[in-house]
Amino acid sequence: MATTVSSSQTAVTTAPATVRRMRASVLLPILTIALIVACLFAAGIGQVPTSPGEVIGSILWQLGFDRLPTAFSLPADPQGYYTLWSVRFPRVLMAVLVGMALGCAGALMQGVFGNPLAEPGVIGVSSGAAVGAFTVIVFGISTLGNWTIAAAAFVGGLVTTLFVYALSRSRGRSEVVTLILTGIAVNALTGAVIGFFTFISDDSALRDIAFWNLGSLSGSSWATIWVVLPCLLVGLAVAMGSAGKLDLLALGETPARHLGVDVERLRIKLIVVVALLVASGVAFTGVIAFVGLVVPHLIRMIAGPGHRLLVPASAIGSALVLVLADLIARTIVPSQELPLGVLTALVGGPFFFYLLLRTRSRAGGWG
Amino acid sequence: MNLLGGLVHRPRQPAATNPGDILLTATDLVVELGGRRILDEVSLTVRAGEVIALVGPNGAGKSTLLGALAGDLVPGRGQVLLADRPIGGWTPVERAMRRAVLPQSVALSFPFTCAEVIAMGRTPWSGTSQTDQDEAVVRQAVTDCQVADFAGRAFNTLSGGERARVALAKTLAQQADLLLLDEPTAALDIRHQELVLRIAREQAAAGKGVVVVLHDLELAGAYAHRVAVLDRSRVVAEGPAAEVFTADLLSAVYQHEVEVFPHPRTGVPMVIPRRD
Numbered sequence: 001m002a003t004t005v006s007s008s009q010t011a012v013t014t015a016p017a018t019v020r021r022m023r024a025s026v027l028l029p030i031l032t033i034a035l036i037v038a039c040l041f042a043a044g045i046g047q048v049p050t051s052p053g054e055v056i057g058s059i060l061w062q063l064g065f066d067r068l069p070t071a072f073s074l075p076a077d078p079q080g081y082y083t084l085w086s087v088r089f090p091r092v093l094m095a096v097l098v099g100m101a102l103g104c105a106g107a108l109m110q111g112v113f114g115n116p117l118a119e120p121g122v123i124g125v126s127s128g129a130a131v132g133a134f135t136v137i138v139f140g141i142s143t144l145g146n147w148t149i150a151a152a153a154f155v156g157g158l159v160t161t162l163f164v165y166a167l168s169r170s171r172g173r174s175e176v177v178t179l180i181l182t183g184i185a186v187n188a189l190t191g192a193v194i195g196f197f198t199f200i201s202d203d204s205a206l207r208d209i210a211f212w213n214l215g216s217l218s219g220s221s222w223a224t225i226w227v228v229l230p231c232l233l234v235g236l237a238v239a240m241g242s243a244g245k246l247d248l249l250a251l252g253e254t255p256a257r258h259l260g261v262d263v264e265r266l267r268i269k270l271i272v273v274v275a276l277l278v279a280s281g282v283a284f285t286g287v288i289a290f291v292g293l294v295v296p297h298l299i300r301m302i303a304g305p306g307h308r309l310l311v312p313a314s315a316i317g318s319a320l321v322l323v324l325a326d327l328i329a330r331t332i333v334p335s336q337e338l339p340l341g342v343l344t345a346l347v348g349g350p351f352f353f354y355l356l357l358r359t360r361s362r363a364g365g366w367g
Numbered sequence: 368m369n370l371l372g373g374l375v376h377r378p379r380q381p382a383a384t385n386p387g388d389i390l391l392t393a394t395d396l397v398v399e400l401g402g403r404r405i406l407d408e409v410s411l412t413v414r415a416g417e418v419i420a421l422v423g424p425n426g427a428g429k430s431t432l433l434g435a436l437a438g439d440l441v442p443g444r445g446q447v448l449l450a451d452r453p454i455g456g457w458t459p460v461e462r463a464m465r466r467a468v469l470p471q472s473v474a475l476s477f478p479f480t481c482a483e484v485i486a487m488g489r490t491p492w493s494g495t496s497q498t499d500q501d502e503a504v505v506r507q508a509v510t511d512c513q514v515a516d517f518a519g520r521a522f523n524t525l526s527g528g529e530r531a532r533v534a535l536a537k538t539l540a541q542q543a544d545l546l547l548l549d550e551p552t553a554a555l556d557i558r559h560q561e562l563v564l565r566i567a568r569e570q571a572a573a574g575k576g577v578v579v580v581l582h583d584l585e586l587a588g589a590y591a592h593r594v595a596v597l598d599r600s601r602v603v604a605e606g607p608a609a610e611v612f613t614a615d616l617l618s619a620v621y622q623h624e625v626e627v628f629p630h631p632r633t634g635v636p637m638v639i640p641r642r643d
Contacts, residue, residue, distance in 0.1 A: 116477065250476045250477045251473060255473065258463060259488070259491060260461075260463030260491040300478070
């Protein structure tokens with residue numbers, strides 16, 4: 001008896017738990033550094049090329065450093081400084097914010113639904129938010145200024161999330177089939193509404209709608225960043241505060257309650273936060289699908305499903321993905337821009353396929 | 368209540384209990400679902416230091432009773448007092464500090480490891496001074512339930528019996544005074560059935576109260592201090608197994624002739640379906 005206990009106690013700390021823990025401790029620093037490097041390069045690449053050194057130099061200059069260190073300098077191109085601050089920085093920063101919002105929303109949504117396939121785009125929440133935004137665009141409403149579109153997207157996203165949530169649940173979990181089918185129904189419905197809006201709208205609104213449906217960061221500006229940033233910060237803060245409880249929700253609703261989680265309150269709180277994050281993600285950039293699905297999955301594979309790491313890592317990882325994706329979208333075809341949503345769907349679609357197949361073989365069915 | 372009480376609600380931690388203290392009383396519980404009466408004026412008292420087995424045929428209301436004792440469902444009539452207070456009067460965390468529940472089956476939506484699952488049992492105590500003991504408590508639960516060999520593996524890859532023991536370890540790690548176990552032996556082989564009920568006895572000896580739903584009457588007779596026999600939504604008999612388990616009562620309750628006789632060595636009542 002004594003020998004089995006001592007030999008097995010060492011087994012508590014063997015792989016894969018330790019491997020995961022090791023990976024987990026380096027994951028956030030690595031992702032953060034990768035994100036910063038990606039941002040510096042992305043900001044430098046474009047019609048007016050600037051080096052990373054010039055990018056840093058421009059930032060230091062703006063911050064009030066009169067004498068730049070020798071490694072950094074202001075852009076050699078006369079247009080460089082202006083281009084960086086009026087076009088590239090807002091755009092790269094917007095990619096970071098939107099990526100964080102979508103990645104975090106994806107991780108949260110999967111936790112709340114207890115379903116690894118839940119994603120704002122897949123289950124129709126993004127397009128619900130889009131309907132809210134289109135309503136404002138088509139009818140030319142601007143009562144809240146810059147915030148109008150974001151607010152409308154939030155309402156659209158919230159209503160859709162609640163709707164999908166209510167429809168797809170049974171016995172404390174949402175089943176894969178029901179969830180996906182609900183998503184199809186919601187996307188069909190929102191598609192119809194958007195189609196109707198397209199039909200009745202004038203040319204300028206049409207352009208907006210087309211851009212929205214495909215997703216793009218080309219409309220980024222400092223004004224829109226100041227709308228997205230506070231929404232993101234609030235969302236991230238609440239998400240981080242609830243991360244530990246989300247772990248317990250993986251046990252199912254009643255077992256989570258047995259461990260002291262106020263399940264109803266947690267759920268409603270997180271659904272509102274998901275809607276807020278999705279709305280801030282899509283309000284000015286349109287529907288960028290699959291980011292919130294792919295990134296949390298990769299993080300889970302690398303470092304395990306614990307939400308304390310998953311939530312921030314998904315946020316930073318998705319920001320990295322979006323910065324790179326946008327860089328590709330605006331440079332792959334010379335002097336033209338590929339819609340960002342097209343690019344992410346091109347990668348995310350097949351990945352979703354793979355996840356579906358894997359879930360099916362693991363769960364032994366579609367349940 | 369201190370001055371901060373109004374601003375930050377700190378969970379009220381359980382008071383220390385002595386053997387024999389009443390942990391939970393259920394009085395005249397009536398539960399109706401879809402017009403059918405699942406529980407009909409059921410009463411039960413659980414004291415520190417005892418193991419109570421709930422037995423009875425399928426559909427008698429055992430799991431429903433356990434759910435009502437756990438506070439999962441609100442009875443239509445009657446009330447459940449947990450540590451002298453209506454069970455709904457505690458916050459979820461305060462309830463979790465006082466009672467732990469082992470459900471019939473556990474499934475995870477995400478691939479947490481067994482060690483992580485067991486550590487989840489500590490969450491009610493996060494933010495209290497008890498967190499110092501987290502590691503020791505988890506290690507003890509791992510040893511008690513003999514799950515160390517697969518503690519690092521993903522929970523969803525385990526067999527049913529292994530899962531059941533990991534889930535039990537999580538329940539023990541919660542360190543609540545009252546343990547509610549719903550058929551903890553259903554997926555287990557003989558050795559592990561005995562292990563689980565021995566743990567239940569040890570927990571009771573350490574001052575906990577244990578309510579366990581069992582199908583196996585021999586296990587109930589051997590390990591429970593008291594048994595409550597449920598039949599058609601009512602408790603029809605309650606007391607030590609040696610007194611309660613009679614051939615007449617069990618034959619009527621299970622609608623099948625059974626024979627009851629004392630074990631030649633231990634005297635524990637043996638219940639055998641009549642087969643002749």
